[in-house]
Amino acid sequence: MNDEQKLPESIDNPQAEDNEKEIDIVEILSKLWAKRITIAKWGGIAAVIGLVVAFSIPKEYSTTIKLASEGTKGASGGSISALAAMAGITSGLTSGDAVAPQLYPDVVKSTKFNVGLLDVPVTVSKDDSVYTVAQYLSEHTRSPWWSAILSLPGKAIGGVMSLFRDKPEETAEGETDPFNLTSGEAAVVGALKGRITCDYNIKTMVNTITVTMQDPLVSALLADTVAAHLKEFITDYRTSKAREDLKYAEGLNSEARENYYKAQQRYADYLDRNYGLSLHSAQVERDRLANEAQLAFNLFNQTSQQVQIAKAKVQENTPVYAIIQAATVPKSPSKPSKVMILAAFIFLGVAAASAKVIFADRVTEIRHKISGK
Numbered sequence: 001m002n003d004e005q006k007l008p009e010s011i012d013n014p015q016a017e018d019n020e021k022e023i024d025i026v027e028i029l030s031k032l033w034a035k036r037i038t039i040a041k042w043g044g045i046a047a048v049i050g051l052v053v054a055f056s057i058p059k060e061y062s063t064t065i066k067l068a069s070e071g072t073k074g075a076s077g078g079s080i081s082a083l084a085a086m087a088g089i090t091s092g093l094t095s096g097d098a099v100a101p102q103l104y105p106d107v108v109k110s111t112k113f114n115v116g117l118l119d120v121p122v123t124v125s126k127d128d129s130v131y132t133v134a135q136y137l138s139e140h141t142r143s144p145w146w147s148a149i150l151s152l153p154g155k156a157i158g159g160v161m162s163l164f165r166d167k168p169e170e171t172a173e174g175e176t177d178p179f180n181l182t183s184g185e186a187a188v189v190g191a192l193k194g195r196i197t198c199d200y201n202i203k204t205m206v207n208t209i210t211v212t213m214q215d216p217l218v219s220a221l222l223a224d225t226v227a228a229h230l231k232e233f234i235t236d237y238r239t240s241k242a243r244e245d246l247k248y249a250e251g252l253n254s255e256a257r258e259n260y261y262k263a264q265q266r267y268a269d270y271l272d273r274n275y276g277l278s279l280h281s282a283q284v285e286r287d288r289l290a291n292e293a294q295l296a297f298n299l300f301n302q303t304s305q306q307v308q309i310a311k312a313k314v315q316e317n318t319p320v321y322a323i324i325q326a327a328t329v330p331k332s333p334s335k336p337s338k339v340m341i342l343a344a345f346i347f348l349g350v351a352a353a354s355a356k357v358i359f360a361d362r363v364t365e366i367r368h369k370i371s372g373k
Contacts, residue, residue, distance in 0.1 A: 031357050039353040046349025047342060054338040058142040061216040062334035063223035065209045066325035069101055069234065099237050101200060104207045107233060108198040108226065112178045114189050119176075120225050125217035125329075133222065137191050138184075141214055196226055206324060216330045224327040231321050242317045246310035253303035260296035267293045 032039065099107065107113055118134040131140060176185055197210045209230070211223035267289040274282050 028358055032354055035353075035357040039350055039357065042349045042353035043346050044349075046345040046352075049349075050342040050345025051338075053144075053345070054336060054341040056144045056146070057336040057341075058144070058214050059333035060212050060214055060335045061219045061330040061332075062210055062212045063216075063219040063327050063330055064325060065223050065227045065323065065327050067104075067207045067209060067227055067230070068205060068322045068324055069207075069319050099234055101205060101207060102202070104230060104234075105198040105200055108196060108209070108230060109193060111181075111189060113229065113233065114192050114196070115176050115178045115181075115185075116229060117192060117222070117225065118185075118188065120222070122218045122221045124215050126215070133192065134185075134188050136213075136215075136218060137188050141191075196222075198230075212334065220327045220329040227323070227327070231319075235318055238319055239314050239317045242310065242314040246307070246314055249303065249306045249310040253300070253307045256296070256300040256303045260293070260300040263289070263293040263296040 118132065120133050121130050122133055122136055123130050124136070124140065181189060195212050199208045199210075200206075201208070209223060209226055211219050211226060213219035213222060267286075270286060270289050274286070
């Protein structure tokens with residue numbers, strides 16, 4: 001029929017559409033090949049920039065410690081919680097107190113915990129100098145050169161704003177209050193938090209502590225200190241009630257011992273003063289003092305047993321930690337990865353040059369259309 005509408009060529013002939021796409025790809029490849037020298041130049045410039053960036057970033061060394069702690073409930077509870085952990089369920093049976101292993105990362109990230117690390121002495125491997133963690137972070141940690149440039153506007157604005165602010169009260173030297181940190185202390189604590197991580201694996205029930213520093217020896221020393229402080233914190237918490245009971249039992253025992261010694265001395269003094277007397281009144285007084293001494297001894301003996309029981313309770317509540325992976329001084333930096341930085345910059349340079357070559361004609365055409373209107 002003459003009135004029959006013609007279908008578009010791309011629909012009527014799918015092979016034509018494929019040929020058109022193939023022509024477009026070939027055209028793009030030909031453009032890229034024609035401008036290969038320009039693309040290579042862009043890649044070379046990007047490589048130089050990448051090398052400058054890679055060598056400007058200070059080396060960082062990471063130390064990892066893997067720590068496992070025992071549960072405080074019975075073996076059956078531990079078995080059930082282990083099965084639940086394998087299924088990805090947090091049953092809460094792995095610990096009988098509020099500070100379960102799942103909360104160790106929150107403890108490590110807490111401000112109070114990090115403030116306790118600021119005065120820890122660390123040794124720099126380069127010259128064996130000893131500094132506190134606060135001194136090392138604030139005075140002996142390097143930043144890329146562009147950080148100083150980028151921070152200039154903020155410093156300038158802060159300097160101007162400080163002229164209109166009341167000067168804050170300075171705390172006593174050597175005293176750091178976690179509740180009320182100065183701006184400088186807050187900056188150091190924030191930097192320290194960013195360099196310490198603690199991750200809990202719910203399946204293996206192992207906490208992994210990682211400390212990253214610019215000196216390998218500082219990294220290892222601080223990682224070991226973080227693990228020790230964490231164990232001390234958890235041990236103090238879990239044994240706090242038992243230690244209070246022990247302190248109370250020792251107080252009773254001390255008082256009972258003193259009373260026993262006094263009763264014993266009164267009985268001995270009475271015997272010395274009334275030796276050889278056969279009066280009934282003297283006999284009654286002697287028996288009374290002897291009974292008092294015996295009662296005091298019984299109470300002293302009983303409180304001594306309570307002290308031993310309280311000591312055993314403290315030992316029972318003291319958790320046992322297994323260091324699965326101990327701290328070792330890292331031999332190679334963990335970052336930056338110079339190869340990855342170089343590859344990323346080369347890729348971005350080549351990609352930018354290729355995009356410019358591919359879309360240059362289209363951009364020029366659009367400009368002409370806009371200028372023509």
